[in-house]
Amino acid sequence: MDLGLADKVAIVTGGSRGIGRATAAALLHEGARVMIASRRPESVTAALRELAAIGDVRGRVCDVAVESHVTELVAETVSLFGGLDVMVANAGIADPYKSVLDTGVDEWDRMLAVHLRGTFLCGREAGRAMRASGTPGRIVTLSSTSGIECEPQAASYNAAKAGIIGLTRSLAIDLAPFGIRVNSVAPGWIESDMTAGDLPPRGVAIEGLGALTRAGRPEEVAAAIAFLASSACDFMTGATLVVDGGQMIVAPKMRW
Numbered sequence: 001m002d003l004g005l006a007d008k009v010a011i012v013t014g015g016s017r018g019i020g021r022a023t024a025a026a027l028l029h030e031g032a033r034v035m036i037a038s039r040r041p042e043s044v045t046a047a048l049r050e051l052a053a054i055g056d057v058r059g060r061v062c063d064v065a066v067e068s069h070v071t072e073l074v075a076e077t078v079s080l081f082g083g084l085d086v087m088v089a090n091a092g093i094a095d096p097y098k099s100v101l102d103t104g105v106d107e108w109d110r111m112l113a114v115h116l117r118g119t120f121l122c123g124r125e126a127g128r129a130m131r132a133s134g135t136p137g138r139i140v141t142l143s144s145t146s147g148i149e150c151e152p153q154a155a156s157y158n159a160a161k162a163g164i165i166g167l168t169r170s171l172a173i174d175l176a177p178f179g180i181r182v183n184s185v186a187p188g189w190i191e192s193d194m195t196a197g198d199l200p201p202r203g204v205a206i207e208g209l210g211a212l213t214r215a216g217r218p219e220e221v222a223a224a225i226a227f228l229a230s231s232a233c234d235f236m237t238g239a240t241l242v243v244d245g246g247q248m249i250v251a252p253k254m255r256w
Contacts, residue, residue, distance in 0.1 A: 188244025211246025
């Protein structure tokens with residue numbers, strides 16, 4: 001299927017690794033021009049070396065929790081490429097896995113700042129740029145199955161990801177008059193450097209991990225994001241697309 005992304009301009013935050021890098025690659029393969037953003041300069045440089053072989057890609061250091069970083073990211077993208085068609089608000093951090101009783105305010109605030117404030121800033125600034133140019137753009141946010149069903153010992157992460165689902169719906173309502181579609185992807189367990197310590201090697205079946213009994217690959221989530229970034233989803237907005245290999249549809253087995 002031709003997704004109609006040729007010559008479209010996209011930003012992918014958290015685009016230097018994992019789902020973000022796979023998404024940047026997927027969009028480049030579709031002919032889009034892509035700006036990736038990450039907090040670490042060395043990560044941006046390494047990702048650009050790999051992605052430049054696919055298509056027209058640039059990179060910028062950006063902490064999505066900082067308002068000026070996001071406004072400058074969008075402004076530079078528009079200046080370099082002449083517009084903005086797609087924003088993928090993917091940047092995130094891992095939860096420290098501890099009880100809410102042991103979670104400090106600084107840990108709580110950082111988790112919500114990166115995930116929820118960062119998604120708000122990316123959505124707001126992309127929406128402003130798209131409205132100004134009359135572009136019927138696409139904004140894709142990254143939630144998680146943890147935003148739908150709660151993972152133990154992860155209160156701040158659960159809350160942030162649930163908040164992104166609500167924020168996505170609000171953005172969808174406010175931006176609909178400008179032809180801008182806003183949808184979310186909720187991945188389950190996905191192989192990445194953030195989950196490497198929690199998952200067995202690829203190919204090993206994981207009992208209890210859903211219908212497909214395995215974790216997903218970043219490229220499989222990227223395919224869903226590319227779809228939501230395209231004109232193929234013209235009648236979708238405010239939706240959350242679960243990509244979890246059937247993890248949430250299988251009830252835990254009771255052991256008596």
